[in-house]
Amino acid sequence: MLNLASVLSPLLLLLSTKLVIATTRCHFPAVINFGDSNSDTGGLAAAFGQPPPPNGDTFFHRPAGRYSDGRLLIDFMVQSLGLPYLSAFLDALGSNFTHGANFATGGSTIRPQNTTRHQSGLSPISLSVQSYQFNDFYTRTPKVQGFFKELVPKPEAFTRGLYTFDIGQNDLTGGLFLNLTVDQVKASIPDILGQFKAVVKDVHDKGGRFFWIHNTGPIGCLPYVLEHLPINEQQLDSNGCANPFNELARFFNHRLKDLVNRLREELPKAVITYVDIYKARYTLISQARENGFEHPLIVCCGYGGKYKYNIRVGCGGRVSDKGKEIFVGACKDPSVTIIWDGIHYTEAANKWVFDHIMNGSYSDPPAPLLMACRGLVY
Ligand SMILES: *[C@@H]1O[C@H](CO)[C@@H](O)[C@H](O)[C@H]1NC(C)=O
Ligand SMILES: *[C@@H]1O[C@H](CO)[C@@H](O)[C@H](O)[C@H]1NC(C)=O
Ligand SMILES: *[C@@H]1O[C@H](CO)[C@@H](O)[C@H](O)[C@H]1NC(C)=O
Ligand SMILES: *[C@@H]1O[C@H](CO)[C@@H](O)[C@H](O)[C@H]1NC(C)=O
Helix, strand or coil: CCCHHHHHHHHHHHHCCCCEECCCCCCCCCEEEEECHHHCCCHHHHHHCCCCCCCCCCCCCCCCCCCCCCCCHHHHHHHHCCCCCCCECCCCCCCCCCCEEECCCCCCCCCCCCCCHHHHCCCCCCHHHHHHHHHHHHHHHHHHCCCCCCCCCCCCHHHHCEEEEECCHHHHHHHHHCCCCHHHHHHHHHHHHHHHHHHHHHHHHCCCCEEEEECCCCHHHCHHHHHHCCCCHHHECCCCCEHHHHHHHHHHHHHHHHHHHHHHHHCCCCEEEEECHHHHHHHHHHCCHHHCCCCCCCCCCCCCCCCCCECCECCCCEEEECCEEEECCCCCCHHHCCECCCCCECHHHHHHHHHHHCCCCCEECCCCHHHCCCCEEC
């Protein structure tokens, strides 16, 4: 059959020299990511040391700066766009930023925290710091182009690239672990999202046009929350997840979605996709068996307790049990397990979520990842 779009495209090209309308897939030259451990491909590792084995075992066969046995959502995303895995901006060894950079670090929050990483586990590299680093990357890339042609993106990648965000989870859990009530954390959300908005606008000021924004996941299903925050049986839902904390995540997500709608009005040139990661992850947890997974809330790499999770004995650590030293390793089959280490997901779970979000069925608007530019190319 004759493809009308391919006949029309040359005509459309004539309409504007700057704006080209195409009906084919986007060709993002780069992906630039901001986030926390859900999308950290080596940032925290570069600054504070590698996550220990068996992190990375399933796919990379060694620790690869990721808190998982294998690939993260962001890895599956760049792979499907035909781009290499993102180097962490902070990683001085072997990094290659030709097709983008990753500013995410494990434990990052949107708002700068008033606790040290030692005290709270939260990263000092908040979204504002990631934004300073992005500005440095943006400003210096054209200046080093001559020497580092094979290592930095072309300047137009900053306008034609896809900007991805996956951050906010730790602002919520961080507040809860500081003993704030759910209502107190809710009261901080306008400030949190105000700071998020400032960073999106700054990227837009620098020419960024394509945004892909993940909402936050069901924190009430994570063993580190279930095990260490006050919760009683009546507050668990039919899947064993803590209602009050999931409700907090959904509350945050509603506000985030409102913000995305406001940004669309304020930045009419921006093309923003909002992705309901919460719904995708919760669907996986609630339909684990149908999707080939076992015991959705039991940790693969952990030790002790109802969920095989203990905040003091992490994945890859050692614990003394009846005088015997035990290595906290992976479960027999990570490919049928959803939760990796009590906080993060397995490669198999990440792959499932990726397969379900990539076609746009969890997005607003429901556009596939490959159409996240909506046919616009600047
Ligand atoms: C840190 O402290 C400052 C000053 O008291 C306050 O304005 C800010 O909200 C605090 N940040 C967080 C994340 O609690
Ligand atoms: C960086 O990656 C790009 C694209 O994959 C490649 O063409 C280039 O040669 C790499 N640079 C170096 C120094 O290896
Ligand atoms: C929060 O409350 C728990 C239980 O009362 C206490 O052990 C912990 O030290 C408190 N944490 C902070 C940061 O105040
Ligand atoms: C998207 O992909 C998932 C996983 O393959 C599939 O179950 C779902 O039906 C698809 N949705 C649409 C709208 O194509």
